[in-house]
Amino acid sequence: MWNAPIALGPVRGIVEIPGSKSITNRALVLAALADGESVLTGVLRSRDTDLMMQALRDLGVMVKVLGDRATGTTVRVVPDQMYGAAVNCGLAGTVMRFLPPVATLATGASRFDGDPVARTRPQGEIIGALRELGADIEGDQLPLVVRGRGSLRGGAATIDASRSSQFVSGLLLSAPRFDLGVELRHRAQRPGAGLPSLPHIEMTIAMLRESGVEVLTPADTSVPDAWTVLPGPIRAIDRTIEPDLSNATPFLAAAAVTGGEVLIPRWPEETSQPGDVFGDILARMGAEVGLTDRGLLVRGPKRLRGIRIDLHDVGELTPSVAALAALAEGPSRLTGIAHLRGHETDRLHALATEINLLGGDVTELEDGLEIRPRPLTGGVWHAYADHRMATAGAIIGTAVPGVLVDDIDSTGKTLPGFADLWVPLIRADEVPAGTPGSH
Known part of the structure; x- marks a missing residue:
C-alpha cells in the first residue's frame, strides 16, 4: 500500500x-521496418517500451541503448532479417496489436502471449483483418501464433476498430512493407459506434509520412473511415521523442x-x-x-x-x-x-x-x-x-x-x-x- x-x-x-510512450513505440516499429539505421532520442524507458524493444530484438532487429538522460534514452535501431520468436506482450496494447503485423514479415512462427489480463483484451478484430490480407494466424486473442512467410500479400481489408484505434495503427505501420500495401476500411458492427482516439491514428499517419510513406486519408479521398497505404520503402530517419x-x-x-x-x-x-x-x-x-x-x-x-x-x-x-x-x-x-x-x-x-x-x-x-x-x-x-x-x-x-x-x-x-x-x-x-x- x-x-x-x-x-x-x-x-x-x-x-x-520523459518521452511519449505512443510516439516511442511507433518510432521503434517504423525504425525496425526501415531501409537503414535510425537513432531515436528521448525514448521513454517503461515497461511497455522495454517490452517493445525486447520483442523487436527477439524477432531479429538490433536495438541498442546508447545512453540515458532525465528526459529520455537514446536508442540505435538497425533492421535485419526477422525470424519467428516468442513475444511477451505484458499488458501493452501497442505490443500485442502493432507486432503481429510485423511478425507476418518474419520467417517462421511467432507466439504472442502476455499477462493474464492481456488475454481478455480485444484482439480479434486486427487478427481477422490480417487474415483478410493473407496472414496465417492461429487464435483470435492472446495467446496466438503468427506463421510468418517473410512477406504478406496485403490489399483490401475491413475492420471494426470501434473498440481500439490501435487496430488501425497496427495495420498502417507495417502496411508499406506488404506487397500490395493496404486499403483499410473501418466498419462498425454496432450501429453508431465511431472510431475512438482519432488523434492516435493521426499520429500514426504523420509519422508514416515523415518516413516517406504515401498515405491517403479520408481528408484526401472524401471516403469516411478509410485509409490507403501504398507499398514502398520506409525511410530511416532520426527522431526526437516529445x-x-x-x-x-x-x-x-x-x-x-x-x-x-x-x-x-x-x-x-x-x-x-x-x-x-x-x-x-x-x-x-x-x-x-x-x-x-x-x-x-x-x-x-x-x-x-x-x-x-x-x-x-x-x-x-x-x-x-x-x-x-x-x-x-x-x-x-x-x-x-x-x-x-x-x-x-x-x-x-x-x-x-x-x-x-x-x-x-x-x-x-x-x-x-x-x-x-x-x-x-x-x-x-x-x-x-x-x-x-x-x-x-x-x-x-x-x-x-x-x-x-x-x-x-x-x-x-x-x-x-x-x-x-x-x-x-x-x-x-x-x-x-x-x-x-x-x-
Whole structure:
C-alpha cells in the first residue's frame, strides 16, 4: 500500500516528463521496418517500451541503448532479417496489436502471449483483418501464433476498430512493407459506434509520412473511415521523442486541485498527442493555462468547476478528469468513452467503484460516467494493475487524507518512478516563472 501524500497547501513545482510512450513505440516499429539505421532520442524507458524493444530484438532487429538522460534514452535501431520468436506482450496494447503485423514479415512462427489480463483484451478484430490480407494466424486473442512467410500479400481489408484505434495503427505501420500495401476500411458492427482516439491514428499517419510513406486519408479521398497505404520503402530517419503529455496530466491536475502552479518543460507548440487537450479541459474547469517559453504552466483555481465533456477522442485522459470531477464543486458528465471498458481494466466500472468506495456518488452510463461531488474519505484505492487508475488515486489523495493506492508500481507501465516525481512535487515550494497566456 502506498500512502498518497496530501497537499498541505498549493503545490508548486517544475516536473520534467520523459518521452511519449505512443510516439516511442511507433518510432521503434517504423525504425525496425526501415531501409537503414535510425537513432531515436528521448525514448521513454517503461515497461511497455522495454517490452517493445525486447520483442523487436527477439524477432531479429538490433536495438541498442546508447545512453540515458532525465528526459529520455537514446536508442540505435538497425533492421535485419526477422525470424519467428516468442513475444511477451505484458499488458501493452501497442505490443500485442502493432507486432503481429510485423511478425507476418518474419520467417517462421511467432507466439504472442502476455499477462493474464492481456488475454481478455480485444484482439480479434486486427487478427481477422490480417487474415483478410493473407496472414496465417492461429487464435483470435492472446495467446496466438503468427506463421510468418517473410512477406504478406496485403490489399483490401475491413475492420471494426470501434473498440481500439490501435487496430488501425497496427495495420498502417507495417502496411508499406506488404506487397500490395493496404486499403483499410473501418466498419462498425454496432450501429453508431465511431472510431475512438482519432488523434492516435493521426499520429500514426504523420509519422508514416515523415518516413516517406504515401498515405491517403479520408481528408484526401472524401471516403469516411478509410485509409490507403501504398507499398514502398520506409525511410530511416532520426527522431526526437516529445514528452509524454498524457503522463503529465496527474501533475497538472495536482495544481488544479490545490490552487497551485505546475510547469511542464518542453511542451510542444504543435503535437498529435491527445494529452495536449488536457490544458483546455483544465481551463474549462477554472484553471489558468498558458504555453510559455519555458513550457506549459497551469495555475489552479480557488474553486474547481464540474464539466460536461465528450472524451471519445481522448479517452486515456478520463481517469485524471474523473478524479478532478470527484473533487469539483459541481456535477460532471463524461461521455463518449464506452471503449474504455476494453483497456487495461474496465476503466468506467473501476473509476465508479473506487470513487464510490471513498464516499463519492458516481453512476456508470452506457458510454461514460455521471459524477456528483460529495465529501470523500480515506481508504484503499484499487489500481487494477492499471497505471492510469493508480495516478487517479494519487490525484484524489492530494485533497483527501488517508488514500492508500494498492499498486502504485503499476505506473511503471508508462512512467517508472512516478512516486519519486510525485512526492517532491506535493512538498515542493519552487514557484515556476512565467505568465499564463492562452493555450
